[in-house]
Amino acid sequence: MTYCGRKGCENPAIDRRSNRYGYICPSCVRELEQVLIRDYQRTGGYAPDIISKFMATFNSGYQENLTEAREVIDIEFPVDLDN
Numbered sequence: 001m002t003y004c005g006r007k008g009c010e011n012p013a014i015d016r017r018s019n020r021y022g023y024i025c026p027s028c029v030r031e032l033e034q035v036l037i038r039d040y041q042r043t044g045g046y047a048p049d050i051i052s053k054f055m056a057t058f059n060s061g062y063q064e065n066l067t068e069a070r071e072v073i074d075i076e077f078p079v080d081l082d083n
């Protein structure tokens with residue numbers, strides 16, 4: 001079993017591995033996507049050290065926050081099976 005190389009992350013990693021940063025788990029991949037999108041929207045590009053900074057910082061709780069956000073959406077916009 002291999003584990004995510006991000007600081008403080010103890011999730012198993014499945015298939016993604018960087019020569020520079022080692023393995024990354026699916027949860028951190030999804031969070032990294034958000035980080036990259038925000039950086040691109042803010043600056044029109046990516047800071048050269050953005051991934052190394054990401055890998056050196058603890059999980060922000062993004063995945064837990066995402067679960068909560070989806071619950072809010074499910075309540076407000078339940079799937080309409082009749083449509």
Ligand SMILES: [Zn+2]
Pocket residue numbers: 004005006009010011024025026027028029
């Ligand atoms: Zn991870």
